Amino acid sequence: MKFNDIIDNPPLWLEGDGPFNEIVLSSIIRLVRNLDGYIFPTRAKDEQLEIISDLVKDVVLNSPYFKDVFLISTIELSKSDIDIAKERHLLKGSRRIMECIVTRDEKVSVNLNEEDHIRIECRASGFDLETLYSVIFDIDDAISSKLVYAFREDYGYLTSCPTNLGTGMRLSCILHLPGLVLTKKINKLLRDISSHGFSVKGLYGKEGEVEGSFFKIKNLKTLGLSEEDIVRRTNSEVRAIIDLEKKARDKLMEEVGKSLEDKIWRAYGILKNARMLSQKEFVNLSSAVRLGIGLGLIDNIDLKTLNHLLLYTGPAHIQRLKGSIMDKDTRCIERANYVRRVLRYR
Amino acid sequence: MKFNDIIDNPPLWLEGDGPFNEIVLSSIIRLVRNLDGYIFPTRAKDEQLEIISDLVKDVVLNSPYFKDVFLISTIELSKSDIDIAKERHLLKGSRRIMECIVTRDEKVSVNLNEEDHIRIECRASGFDLETLYSVIFDIDDAISSKLVYAFREDYGYLTSCPTNLGTGMRLSCILHLPGLVLTKKINKLLRDISSHGFSVKGLYGKEGEVEGSFFKIKNLKTLGLSEEDIVRRTNSEVRAIIDLEKKARDKLMEEVGKSLEDKIWRAYGILKNARMLSQKEFVNLSSAVRLGIGLGLIDNIDLKTLNHLLLYTGPAHIQRLKGSIMDKDTRCIERANYVRRVLRYR
Numbered sequence: 001m002k003f004n005d006i007i008d009n010p011p012l013w014l015e016g017d018g019p020f021n022e023i024v025l026s027s028i029i030r031l032v033r034n035l036d037g038y039i040f041p042t043r044a045k046d047e048q049l050e051i052i053s054d055l056v057k058d059v060v061l062n063s064p065y066f067k068d069v070f071l072i073s074t075i076e077l078s079k080s081d082i083d084i085a086k087e088r089h090l091l092k093g094s095r096r097i098m099e100c101i102v103t104r105d106e107k108v109s110v111n112l113n114e115e116d117h118i119r120i121e122c123r124a125s126g127f128d129l130e131t132l133y134s135v136i137f138d139i140d141d142a143i144s145s146k147l148v149y150a151f152r153e154d155y156g157y158l159t160s161c162p163t164n165l166g167t168g169m170r171l172s173c174i175l176h177l178p179g180l181v182l183t184k185k186i187n188k189l190l191r192d193i194s195s196h197g198f199s200v201k202g203l204y205g206k207e208g209e210v211e212g213s214f215f216k217i218k219n220l221k222t223l224g225l226s227e228e229d230i231v232r233r234t235n236s237e238v239r240a241i242i243d244l245e246k247k248a249r250d251k252l253m254e255e256v257g258k259s260l261e262d263k264i265w266r267a268y269g270i271l272k273n274a275r276m277l278s279q280k281e282f283v284n285l286s287s288a289v290r291l292g293i294g295l296g297l298i299d300n301i302d303l304k305t306l307n308h309l310l311l312y313t314g315p316a317h318i319q320r321l322k323g324s325i326m327d328k329d330t331r332c333i334e335r336a337n338y339v340r341r342v343l344r345y346r
Numbered sequence: 347m348k349f350n351d352i353i354d355n356p357p358l359w360l361e362g363d364g365p366f367n368e369i370v371l372s373s374i375i376r377l378v379r380n381l382d383g384y385i386f387p388t389r390a391k392d393e394q395l396e397i398i399s400d401l402v403k404d405v406v407l408n409s410p411y412f413k414d415v416f417l418i419s420t421i422e423l424s425k426s427d428i429d430i431a432k433e434r435h436l437l438k439g440s441r442r443i444m445e446c447i448v449t450r451d452e453k454v455s456v457n458l459n460e461e462d463h464i465r466i467e468c469r470a471s472g473f474d475l476e477t478l479y480s481v482i483f484d485i486d487d488a489i490s491s492k493l494v495y496a497f498r499e500d501y502g503y504l505t506s507c508p509t510n511l512g513t514g515m516r517l518s519c520i521l522h523l524p525g526l527v528l529t530k531k532i533n534k535l536l537r538d539i540s541s542h543g544f545s546v547k548g549l550y551g552k553e554g555e556v557e558g559s560f561f562k563i564k565n566l567k568t569l570g571l572s573e574e575d576i577v578r579r580t581n582s583e584v585r586a587i588i589d590l591e592k593k594a595r596d597k598l599m600e601e602v603g604k605s606l607e608d609k610i611w612r613a614y615g616i617l618k619n620a621r622m623l624s625q626k627e628f629v630n631l632s633s634a635v636r637l638g639i640g641l642g643l644i645d646n647i648d649l650k651t652l653n654h655l656l657l658y659t660g661p662a663h664i665q666r667l668k669g670s671i672m673d674k675d676t677r678c679i680e681r682a683n684y685v686r687r688v689l690r691y692r
Contacts, residue, residue, distance in 0.1 A: 258679060262621035269619030275608035333604065 003081055006070055007320055011088065011106035011123070014311060016303030018126015022294035023242050025174035025214070025307065027124045029132040031140055032116040032159050032168040036148040040160040041113040049097050053112045055147060060101050060110050063142040065135075072100040080325070083316035089123075108139065115160045116168075118143065127238060129171055133231050156223065166223030171234040174203060175241060178213040178291045179248030182260075186213075189244065196237055197221050204283045211280050212287030217241070249295060264292035268300065272343045276329075277336040282313050301343065309342060349427055352416055353666055357434065357452035357469070360657060362649030364472015368640035369588050371520035371560070371653065373470045375478040377486055378462040378505050378514040382494040386506040387459040395443050395459045401493060402464055406447050406456050409488040411481075418446040426671070429662035435469075454485065461506045462514075464489065473584060475517055479577050502569065512569030517580040520549060521587060524559040524637045525594030528606075535590065536561075542583055543567050550629045557626050558633030563587070595641060610638035614646065618689045622675075623682040628659050647689065655688060 013026050034040060038052055060066050072085055075097055085091040090100050093114055102109040111119040120139055122132045150158040156166040164170070180186040193200045200217045202210030219234050252260055267288035271277075277285075286306050292298035293306070311317060318335050319326055326334065359372050380386060384398050406412050418431055421443055431437040436446050439460055448455040457465040466485055468478045496504040502512040510516070526532040539546045546563045548556030565580050598606055613634035617623075623631075632652050638644035639652070657663060664681050665672055672680065 258675075259622060262682070265619040265621050266616050269615030269617075270612050271615075273611040273615030273618075275604060275611050329604075336608070 003070065003072060003077060003085075006088070006102075006106075007084065007317070009104070010308045010311065013105075013107050013123035013125050014304070014307035015125045016307045018124055018128050020242055021126040021303055023176055023245050024127035024238070025176060027126065027128050027132055028121060028170075028172045028174075029129065029136050030119055030121040030170050031136055032157070032164050033118040033120070033140070033143070034150040034158055034160070035117050036150045038117065038150075040115075041117060042115065042160055044113075046097060049113045052117050053097075053099055056110070056112055056118055056143070057099070057101065059143050059146040063139065065108055065139055065142070066101060066103060066110075068104045070100075070102050070104065072102065074098045080316060080319060084320055087311065087314040087316050089121075108135070110139075116164070127173060127242065129173075129231055129235055129238075132171075133227070137227075163220075164222055167225070167227050167230060169222055169227055169230055170218055171230060172216055172218035173234075173238050175215045175217060175238070175245075176213055176287065176290055176294075177215055177241070177245050177248075178287055179245045179252055181210070181213040182252055183248045185244070185248060189241070190215075193217060193237065193241070196233075198234070198237055204280070212283035213291075214283070214287065249291070253295060260295075261292070261297050264288050264295075264297055268292070268298060271339055273340070274336045276332040277313075277339060278328075278332050279313060279315065279335065282335060282339065283310070286310060305342065309339060313339065349416065349418060349423060349431075352434070352448075352452075353430065353663070355450070356654045356657065359451075359453050359469035359471050360650070360653035361471045362653050364470055364474050366588055367472040367649055369522055369591050370473035370584070371522060373472065373474050373478055374467060374516075374518045374520075375475065375482050376465060376467040376516050377482055378503070378510050379464040379466070379486070379489070380496040380504055380506070381463050382496045384463065384496075386461075387463060388461065388506055390459075392443060398463050399443075399445055399458045402456070402458055402489070403445070403447065405489050405492040409485065411454055411485055411488070412447060412449060412456075414450045416446075416448050416450065418448065420444045426662060426665060430666055433657065433660040433662050435467075454481070456485075462510070473519060473588065475519075475577055475581055475584075478517075479573070483573075509566075510568055513571070513573050513576060515568055515573055515576055516564055517576060518562055518564035519580075519584050521561045521563060521584070521591075522559055522633065522636055522640075523561055523587070523591050523594075524633055525591045525598055527556070527559040528598055529594045531590070531594060532559075535587070539563060539583065539587070542579075544580070544583055550626070558629035559637075560629070560633065595637070599641060606641075607638070607643050610634050610641075610643055614638070614644060617685055619686070620682045622678040623659075623685060624674075624678050625659060625661065625681065628681060628685065629656070632656060651688065655685060659685065 035052060035055065039048060041049060072090060074082055074091065077085070082091060085100070088106065090102055090109055091098055098114055099112040100109055107123050109121050120136055122136045124132050152158060157168040159165050159168050177186060180189055190200050197220050198217050199220050200215055203214035203216050205211035217238065219230050267285040271285050271289065286309060289298060289301060290303065290306050293301070293303055313335050315331055318331050318338065321338060322334050381398060381401065385394060387395060407415070418436060420428060420437065423431065428437060434452065436448055436455055437444055444460055445458040446455055453469050455467050466482055468482045470478050498504060503514040505511050505514055523532060526535055536546050543566050544563050545566050546561055549560035549562050551557035563584065565576050613631040617631050617635065632655060635644060635647060636649065636652050639647065639649055659681050661677055664677050664684065667684060668680050
């Protein structure tokens with residue numbers, strides 16, 4: 001399959017159909033692994049990277065989860081292709097040679113030679129860490145049955161960066177918390193979450209800013225806890241946040257229901273009619289509409305469409321839709337055109 | 347015909363189909379007259395007012411322009427009816443006994459016993475002072491052929507307030523000047539207009555504020571000029587303003603066309619989706635949409651609909667549509683509901 005085909009199908013984890021999808025956009029689990037006896041990618045020469053890559057690819061491509069895949073290699077991609085892969089969360093960082101094997105539905109990917117030899121990542125719609133946990137260890141087992149991982153009894157899995165040492169496992173959820181933001185409870189909550197050993201940050205917006213009330217929460221500890229413990233703790237932390245967000249939304253509806261409804265419909269009206277939209281504004285307006293869907297106030301649009309729009313209104317995707325490099329103003333115009341086209345018949 | 351029927355048909359002078367209708371909402375001409383030998387209404391007793399009223403009504407109702415009329419009398423109307431009549435510009439002031447004979451299309455009205463015994467008013471869509479001029483003097487001739495006006499060779503027609511002395515004639519136009527407002531040329535223009543002997547004020551908005559770029563211009567001088575002179579001067583003054591507004595709009599399109607288009611469509615999107623709308627906000631949003639129609643940027647809605655909405659979103663009209671007295675917040679909700687209903691299939 002060619003890289004360009006990837007554009008035509010939105011990732012399946014953006015379907016907006018998972019558990020608690022009105023608050024949790026998606027769940028992600030990732031494991032990092034390194035091969036025993038091979039130098040970490042950050043220090044390896046190109047020839048060494050190629051050997052590692054060939055070894056892992058051979059195993060992965062023959063395992064049952066990877067029947068229908070895209071093979072992404074930064075060597076073969078243009079700068080704008082790489083930007084698209086990054087917007088789809090398939091590539092991170094900026095190493096010269098990176099490869100990614102990704103299933104057609106983009107729910108499972110294996111990255112080669114980024115920070116570590118292997119980064120396995122599984123994504124699901126909504127709040128569904130348990131399912132992801134069982135999938136990712138199936139894949140991990142398939143790989144480890146053919147290749148020997150760098151592992152020490154005292155530390156666990158060895159990783160290029162010490163923050164990943166131990167389980168090499170990171171769980172994360174993308175949360176939409178407008179209720180907590182609007183009721184001004186978010187700052188205390190963020191402090192509480194941090195003190196429980198999680199990192200939580202705005203998903204959009206520069207340093208310290210939060211656009212659209214989207215947050216990414218992830219476990220910080222990978223060492224000294226079992227995988228099951230990490231899953232259990234993350235699960236209950238996210239579950240507690242979901243409950244707080246629900247309560248905050250109920251409170252908002254009770255106290256300012258009509259003006260909230262007004263705000264939500266205005267956001268929808270602007271999305272449907274604007275002729276220029278920055279990404280930041282799109283994120284914020286779509287956040288209001290998303291809240292409206294969660295509250296049952298609006299049904300002209302569904303979460304799936306909003307999720308797809310969040311991805312396809314990214315700068316690289318907007319540029320690709322038009323097939324040409326554009327300045328920021330032109331992107332704003334094309335973004336607005338695209339959003340209108342998608343919303344027209346909904 | 348009953349007063350309540352008046353609500354069902356928008357006035358014909360709001361059809362948005364007159365000359366220069368993209369800039370001139372409507373043209374109005376009025377004459378004030380008093381009967382010779384009768385005391386001015388402001389000083390008259392009720393019995394005297396009744397005699398005057400009967401005399402004038404008898405003549406007016408038998409003249410050809412008044413075959414199909416509403417007869418409005420403040421004695422018979424509730425407070426909310428009076429408010430509606432005021433929003434439709436059929437009644438002014440707050441005297442205890444006032445009557446108005448108004449044609450069904452609301453293009454012609456004769457008010458009795460306001461400041462003067464008789465106030466004849468004719469309205470037209472767009473910029474059309476000449477037609478109004480010929481209509482109003484037909485009516486004036488019909489009345490003066492049966493009744494004797496208070497008139498002196500040196501002063502002309504005698505009026506209760508000295509500012510109306512002479513011709514008793516006032517010409518006015520409702521202008522929409524967003525181009526001049528947005529290009530910041532309006533303040534100098536308003537000073538120029540005033541220095542030419544006209545009064546020009548914001549149509550909406552409290553003291554000194556201007557909402558929606560709507561202005562009302564009228565001649566100040568009624569004495570020392572012939573009727574023809576007043577019409578000629580007002581015509582050329584308004585014509586010059588129209589030209590300036592057109593130039594300002596061209597300039598805007600040239601310099602900020604895309605962001606103007608964006609602003610206009612957002613306003614439309616908000617009108618079509620808001621759940622709460624103050625009258626002030628409606629005036630401003632509809633002003634942006636009106637500009638969009640004038641510039642050919644939007645065609646989902648026409649001037650006629652916008653004109654009707656301007657009238658029917660007034661506090662008294664909104665209240666009447668629901669048939670109950672409401673607080674301001676509830677009116678905002680009902681106003682938004684009404685606007686959505688009207689715009690739904692356009």
